[in-house]
Amino acid sequence: MAEVRTIENVACGFCGLACDDLTVEVEGREVRAKAGPGGTVCPEAARLFRRLDTADAVARVAGEVTSQADAASEAHRLLTAATSPVIAGMGTDMTGAGALVDLAIRFGGVLDHHASMxxxxxxxxxxxxxxxxxxxxxxxxxxxxxxxxxxxxxxxxxxxxxxxxxxxxxxxxxxxxxxxxxxxxxxxxxxxxxxxxxxxxxxxxxxxxxxxxxxxxxxxxxxxxxxxxxxxxxxxxxxxxxxxxxxxxxxxxxxxxxxxxxxxxxxxxxxxxxxxxxxxxxxLGGTDNLMGVNQLMLWRLGYPLRTLVSGQGSAHDGTLYATEAALKDADVMVWVSAFRPEPPPSFTGKVIALAHPDTVFETEPDVVIPVGTPGIDHAGTVFRMDSIVSMPLGALRVATLPSVAEAVRRIAEG
The missing domain is CATH 3.40.228.10 (Dimethylsulfoxide Reductase, domain 2)
Structure with missing residues (x-):
């Protein structure tokens, strides 16, 4: 039986408060949040920190189990053939967000976060x-x-x-x-x-x-x-x-x-x-590092979320490049949700999902690459909702899934 480790002052990246005083128990690969200073645990933290010591989800292409490498190769092929990709969801840490901007620079596409409304x-x-x-x-x-x-x-x-x-x-x-x-x-x-x-x-x-x-x-x-x-x-x-x-x-x-x-x-x-x-x-806001992703967009491109990267330039339109509107003209959607099992919106084109391993899809994406969660499977950084404080997240267990940044790098390399 694995030893139970109690880790205090754990930072939480799931909502914009970015609380950094959580207590978490880790037993092997099992993770569970415990009562904090106030005597209770936030229901959102309790739900999203919870991990069982079970095998992780596997990569899939057209519903068939495959390797991470083959899934990345298929995603690369779809993006190479795409004429108007949309990179949506964007629930990731700062390193993952930077990798997604690089992906848009290479293949083109609209960038938007699921919580940007x-x-x-x-x-x-x-x-x-x-x-x-x-x-x-x-x-x-x-x-x-x-x-x-x-x-x-x-x-x-x-x-x-x-x-x-x-x-x-x-x-x-x-x-x-x-x-x-x-x-x-x-x-x-x-x-x-x-x-x-x-x-x-x-x-x-x-x-x-x-x-x-x-x-x-x-x-x-x-x-x-x-x-x-x-x-x-x-x-x-x-x-x-x-x-x-x-x-x-x-x-x-x-x-x-x-x-x-x-x-x-x-x-x-x-x-x-x-x-x-x-x-x-x-x-109020900031779910799934919304503020951090938006900050990175401003640093890298000079525009916030809801921006199109095309060729050597980029253009911003808060209405035209919102996910729902942009998908009307898209042929490929890259959906990213590492913090929570958030399924992608309905879309008739090709779907590449870099998804939380517990995600339940209404329609099986063309490519599924399960990814680890920042602050549980790997270290990362998120921004608090007031955009003032960047919060470092630590790894709580040995990762068996890639981070969003690692998965995106494999896709880019083909």
């Missing part, structure tokens, strides 16, 4: 007006009034409020308050916010945020109700925001139908607050 809804606001963004450390240590727009975000970021509200912040003194606008905190959020003054406003976020910016600026909206709320309730929140020392507005644009408008109105509110006090936005 919220990012580009936020970009719509940034491109028009810019914004003043907070970091996780600033929220933890300065924020005395947090406005959460939309539904409870702990469904996607299980330890969010635990990270936002440490027992002893460095600078925030006195009452700390959280207001949910257009959403309701669940049991997990309430537990993490124990001791924090918590309130809810059920109004429509876009209208309420717009009115808050006016009220903070000293103007009064003409209507008696704002987004379904009495003007007096909105005015009371505006007064609380104006009286705060450091207010922060946070939202998940991907989960809001009008996420781009929420981002724009939240930015305007923060701008108004910064005339007399301090405030910032904290957009």
């Amino acid at each position: 919220g990012l580009f809804r936020n970009y719509a606001a940034v491109q028009r007006t810019g914004w003043l963004a907070s970091t996780l450390a600033e929220v933890r240590n300065h924020c005395d009034l947090l406005l959460v727009v939309g539904e409870d975000p702990t469904a996607n970021w299980g330890r969010l409020f635990e990270k936002f509200y440490p027992a002893t912040p460095l600078f925030a003194t006195g009452e700390r308050r959280v207001v949910f606008l257009g959403g309701t905190p669940g049991e997990k959020a309430r537990r993490q916010l124990a001791g924090i003054t918590l309130s809810e406003l059920p109004g429509a976020p876009v209208e309420v945020l717009e009115a808050l910016a006016l009220l903070v600026s000293g103007r009064t909206p003409p209507q008696a109700t704002i987004g379904g709320l009495p003007l007096a309730e909105v005015a009371a929140l505006a007064e609380a925001l104006r009286g705060s020392k450091y207010a922060v507005v946070t939202w998940n644009a991907a989960a809001l139908d009008d996420g781009d408008l929420v981002a724009e109105r939240a930015t305007a509110l923060v701008d108004a607050l910064n005339v007399t006090t301090r405030a910032g936005v904290f957009p």
Whole structure:
């Protein structure tokens, strides 16, 4: 029976929080996350860290088992013959992302991440007006009034409020308050916010945020109700925001139908607050190293995700080169998802999948190359959702599957 190793202060690359205080048990090739400092383990970490000591999935071509080398050769052949590839998913670490950009430079193609919808809804606001963004450390240590727009975000970021509200912040003194606008905190959020003054406003976020910016600026909206709320309730929140020392507005644009408008109105509110006090936005996101992949695209190509590489040049279009739109004109899709068993979207062309070994496909891809997970099978680096901190991930067990970077290198070599 294999010895059980307990490893503390393990970093997690699955969501944009990039927590680095997990406890993990490793027994042979079996891996399991254990309760962390708060006495519980994040459900996402528990699910995605879990590995059994069983044989890994094998490479396949047209549904038939083959070697990694032969699968890479077939992928090379498909890309050589392709006229409009799309490299999608892109759930990988920084080294894997760099290899995928190299692949696009060699064969051409569109590059996009599966979680980029919220990012580009936020970009719509940034491109028009810019914004003043907070970091996780600033929220933890300065924020005395947090406005959460939309539904409870702990469904996607299980330890969010635990990270936002440490027992002893460095600078925030006195009452700390959280207001949910257009959403309701669940049991997990309430537990993490124990001791924090918590309130809810059920109004429509876009209208309420717009009115808050006016009220903070000293103007009064003409209507008696704002987004379904009495003007007096909105005015009371505006007064609380104006009286705060450091207010922060946070939202998940991907989960809001009008996420781009929420981002724009939240930015305007923060701008108004910064005339007399301090405030910032904290957009939520960052799943599967989204922020790191986007950063690398900017470094390498001068453009963010949703960029086409063709010949000696590249072009960016946030709508035309989104995965769903780009696939309409594509003949080959390279799907990459190393952090989680995320299946590729439906596509009628050729599919090359560099996939988590537990992935269940609705339709068998033309080429399947199972890959290891950063932070479990091999070391890597990811970026936190605020784009400030890059987090090193360590290997927890001996790898039997290649990393995305290794698999891409084999494909490129043919």
